[in-house]
Amino acid sequence: MEKISRTKVIDLLTREDFGALVNVKGWVRTRRGSKQINFIALNDGSTINNVQIVVDLANFDEEMLKLVTTGACLSVNGILTESVGSGQRAEVQAQEINVLGACDNTYPLQKKGHSLEFLREMAHLRPRTNTFGAVFRIRHNMAIAIHTFFHERGFFYFHTPLITASDCEGAGQMFQVTTLNLYDLKKDESGSITYEDDFFGKQASLTVSGQLEGELAAMSLGAIYTFGPTFRAENSNTPRHLAEFWMIEPEVAFNEIEDNMQLAEDFIKYCLQWALDNCRDDIQFLNDMFDKELIDRLNSVLSDSFIRLSYTEGIKILEEAVAAGHKFEFPIYWGADLASEHERYLVEDHFKCPVILTDYPKEIKSFYMKQNDDGKTV
C-alpha cells in the first residue's frame, strides 16, 4: 500500500482540495450499498462525523471486502471528492483498502442504538459510540476551557496531595489507604491498630478536598485553582454522588464575596461559550438524542446575569410558594438547609436563571465561613 500521510476525519471533512490523494484510518461504523458500489462510514474519533468511503467493488478483492464489517479497522488510500449524498462536503473514492483489524459479527456495537445500561456492561467499547465519544470530546474541551480561563486570569494550577493523614480519625466518609497486611494487623496494649508499619507510618486516607492546601497556596501565590480527582466514600446511589470525580477549587487572596460571585459567573459562562464554539456537533447530537432543550438552555444561561440573592430572601420566596399551594417533600423555614427541590424551584420555576444564594445561617455552614455583622449569617 502506498504510504500517504494520514489525514484525520475532522480535517478531511473541511478540506477542499478535491482530487488530492489522501489516506484516512479509522473504524467502520456502517457499510451499505449495491452490488456495484458500497459506502463505508468511517469514524476515527476526531469528530462525531464519519467520512464516507466510496468503494467500486469491481476494483477490490472479494475476500478482503468480506472483512470490512462494522467495527473493523481500516486504512484507506483514495481521492478526496466533493460529496453530493453523504451529508458531508467531502468523501473519499477508495483506491486501496488495508484491513488493519478485522471484527467478527459478535462485535456488540452494531448499527442500532444501544441503551446506556447495555453499554455499561462494555465499558471497553463504549467510547466508540456517538454518545460516549461526544461526552469525552466535550469533557476534554471543558478541561481545556477551565485551564485557559484560569491561566488567562493569572491563577496558578496547584496540585494538592490526595493521600492525607488529616482528619482520619472517625471520618467514616473517607477511603482508608494502606499497605498493611490485613491478615496481620498489629495492635497496641489498648487494642488500637498501630500504623508504624503502614506506608506513611500513620493512618492515611484519600482526601475529600484540597481546600486547606489551596488556601495556603493562595496566601502565597495570590490566586490558585485545583482541578483534580476527589473521593467520597458516601454509599448513596444518586445522580449527585460519585465515589471518584474531578473537582475545581479556586482560592484567591484579597477577594471579596462580590469578586467571588463574579468569578463563578464568568467561569461558567466562559466554559459554556467554549462548548458551543468548539463542540457544536457533539452538543447538537446530545440535544437531538437526549435533551431537546439543551442548546436553548445553554444559550439562556449565557444571555442572563445570574441572580444574586440572600438565603433569607430565598426562604421568603419558597415560603410564599408553599403558601400559594406549591408542595415540597421537605419542610422549608429560616434555618433549614435547602434540598434539591428547593434549589430547583428557585432556579427553574421562579427565576428561570442561575441563582447565587448568599448569607446562610451560620449553623448550617462550615466554621471557617466569614461571619456577617448580624451575628447570625455567614
Place this chain on the structure above:
Amino acid sequence: MEKISRTKVIDLLTREDFGALVNVKGWVRTRRGSKQINFIALNDGSTINNVQIVVDLANFDEEMLKLVTTGACLSVNGILTESVGSGQRAEVQAQEINVLGACDNTYPLQKKGHSLEFLREMAHLRPRTNTFGAVFRIRHNMAIAIHTFFHERGFFYFHTPLITASDCEGAGQMFQVTTLNLYDLKKDESGSITYEDDFFGKQASLTVSGQLEGELAAMSLGAIYTFGPTFRAENSNTPRHLAEFWMIEPEVAFNEIEDNMQLAEDFIKYCLQWALDNCRDDIQFLNDMFDKELIDRLNSVLSDSFIRLSYTEGIKILEEAVAAGHKFEFPIYWGADLASEHERYLVEDHFKCPVILTDYPKEIKSFYMKQNDDGKTV
C-alpha cells in the same frame, strides 16, 4: 482607605503610567531604610519580583508602622513612580497603608535564606519563599504547556479512574483502598477476608497507571493523553520515587515508533521552550541559586535533535567505555537492564544530548510490547 482596584505586582512592574494612583496588596518580604524613609519589598506571588514601597515615615502613624514587619499582609495605596534604585522599573510612593494581617517576630521566614530541610518542617509557609514560589509557578506553566501542546495536536485529555479492582491480588506495590472496619474484618470458610461489605464489593486499590483505559480511549478517539495523579507504594527513599506524583501518558492509534519518538521529542522541546518564554525570572533564580548550568542545559536540549539509538548499539558503547577503563557500579552486558549510571553515561558523557533507546531485549520489557522480526527485541 480609598478603594482603588488592585494591581498585581507582575502587572505593576511593567506599567509605565507613572503618576497613576494604584493599589497593591501582598506580603512584606523585607523592610529597611533610614529614620525618614523606609523601603518595603512587597510580594504577592504573581511573580518572584517584589515591588518596592517607598514610605515617608512622617506621613504615617507610628503604631501602624510597627506592624509592618516581615510576613505582614498589607494593602497599599500610592503613586506609581519610575524607580531608580529598586532594581525594577516601577515603585510605589505610599499614600495609605492598611495592615490586613500582622505578623510577629516568631514568623519563621525571616530575611535570611533557609535550607530545604528547614522549610520541609513548615510546608504551610514555604510556598511564600522564592524557591517554592518559583517551582510552583513553573509547575503551573508546565501543566498549561502540556495541555496546550496536546490540545493543539488534536489529542483528547482523558481522565482514567484512580480506584481500581484490577491487579489487586498480590500486588505488593499498590495502596489498598477500603472502607472496611479493620477491627471487624469478615472472613470466609477458607480464612480469606471477604470484600462484599467493602465500598465497591470487592478488593480495590489505587491504580499504578491509566494505560489500559488510555489505550481503549485511543482506539476510539484516535489520540488521547492522561495527566493526573499516580500512586506507587514502593518503599524506597530515592530522588526518583514518589508515593504520589502526576504522570502524562499519551496513547495514539495508528502511530509507528518513529511517530512516537518524534512526539516525545517535540513534547519535551515544547515544554522547555514554554518555560524559557514564560518563566524566565523563576528559572533565572533557580539557575543562580541551585544550578548554574540550568539555562545552558535547557537551551542545549532545545538546539539538538535527540539521538535515536538501539539498545544493542547503546550496550556496545557502554562495553567500549568499560574496556577503556570507565568504572560502573553495576555490570553491563547485552540482556541487562540499564541502571541510572549507564543512562547518564550515554546522555551526559558520550552524546551530551537526550537519547531515545529502542529495541530492548524482550525479556526485560512488558509482554505487550511489539516484537521485532528478530524474535529477540521489542
